[in-house]
Amino acid sequence: MPFSQRSTMDQLSYWNEFERVKEISRGQGICNNGIYLIRRRRDDARFVLKSVGISEIAEAEKEALSYLRSHDSIVKLIDAFVAPTRPQTMAFIMEYCDYGSLHSLINRINRHNYRLPEHFIWHAFCSLSCGLAYMHYGITDYRSSRPAHWRRIVHRDIRPANILLKSDRHHRYPRVLIADFGLAHMSGLTYHPQFNGERERFSGRGDVWMLGCAMVDLILGTSGMTPIPPELGQDCRDCWAPSGEISSGLNLALEACLTIDNKKRVSSKDLMLGLVEMRQGERPKRERLPEWIWG
Ligand SMILES: Nc1ncnc2c1ncn2[C@@H]1O[C@H](COP(=O)(O)OP(=O)(O)O)[C@@H](O)[C@H]1O
Numbered sequence: 001m002p003f004s005q006r007s008t009m010d011q012l013s014y015w016n017e018f019e020r021v022k023e024i025s026r027g028q029g030i031c032n033n034g035i036y037l038i039r040r041r042r043d044d045a046r047f048v049l050k051s052v053g054i055s056e057i058a059e060a061e062k063e064a065l066s067y068l069r070s071h072d073s074i075v076k077l078i079d080a081f082v083a084p085t086r087p088q089t090m091a092f093i094m095e096y097c098d099y100g101s102l103h104s105l106i107n108r109i110n111r112h113n114y115r116l117p118e119h120f121i122w123h124a125f126c127s128l129s130c131g132l133a134y135m136h137y138g139i140t141d142y143r144s145s146r147p148a149h150w151r152r153i154v155h156r157d158i159r160p161a162n163i164l165l166k167s168d169r170h171h172r173y174p175r176v177l178i179a180d181f182g183l184a185h186m187s188g189l190t191y192h193p194q195f196n197g198e199r200e201r202f203s204g205r206g207d208v209w210m211l212g213c214a215m216v217d218l219i220l221g222t223s224g225m226t227p228i229p230p231e232l233g234q235d236c237r238d239c240w241a242p243s244g245e246i247s248s249g250l251n252l253a254l255e256a257c258l259t260i261d262n263k264k265r266v267s268s269k270d271l272m273l274g275l276v277e278m279r280q281g282e283r284p285k286r287e288r289l290p291e292w293i294w295g
């Protein structure tokens with residue numbers, strides 16, 4: 001049954017279909033009470049349970065994820081309901097991204113002093129630009145057009161810890177997905193005035209800036225970029241200086257994301273189109289990556 005219109009008894013039996021396997025992350029977010037790997041008893045399928053104190057943040061996450069349930073680059077919410085065994089707590093059941101976060105991947109490549117092949121960077125960049133274009137405009141891929149009524153969602157917290165990887169047996173590289181919509185702003189929703197001003201100052205171009213920062217970290221194996229977009233008043237000196245170590249196309253795409261003036265910064269839609277166009281005609285030479293890379 002979608003989105004928990006169940007009775008309390010049904011809710012409890014649904015809850016009992018799962019059992020906890022292990023803790024993935026101890027609640028670090030503002031009101032996150034922990035993230036667990038769980039298994040469904042009947043078929044051993046794996047999911048993630050994110051348990052979050054009931055709050056505006058939990059509500060924002062639920063609204064955004066319920067709206068965005070059909071894109072390959074966005075983590076899928078399976079269900080969300082008040083936890084039967086823990087009042088004041090909301091349970092999110094989500095698809096499990098078995099290769100963890102981009103943040104952990106960056107730490108591993110950093111420890112091994114390893115540089116990712118550019119093909120993997122393009123793969124991540126393209127997947128994430130498609131995810132952003134979908135959130136911002138409702139475009140499902142580069143060929144599709146914009147739906148007439150789309151409730152734009154701005155994520156506001158695109159960074160390596162909120163980007164997840166999921167193995168894909170049909171492809172050499174894992175899927176790359178956007179997660180953690182706790183700070184998202186969705187048009188048409190009213191937020192607490194304390195949050196609203198800041199949420200409104202932050203447009204889709206802020207997400208594009210943050211994506212550029214995450215890609216720089218992925219290329220360099222660092223966490224050096226300040227991800228806060230300059231339009232939020234942060235004194236920002238570290239914009240992208242073209243590097244001879246990467247192709248001119250990738251340099252160009254990073255410059256377009258990391259343009260300080262947000263009115264001149266590329267939109268997610270144009271970024272997606274540009275990246276797809278630059279990749280067209282190119283043979284996908286997907287190099288095999290070392291096994292340790294996935295943790
Ligand atoms: N669906 C998932 N699959 C695998 N790991 C996940 C999943 N969701 C979250 N995680 C792990 O938990 C961490 C924190 O999750 P997140 O949703 O960002 O919560 P927080 O509110 O604590 O930032 C992520 O960086 C990732 O390592």
Ligand SMILES: [Mg+2]
Pocket residue numbers: 029161162180
């Ligand atoms: Mg997070």
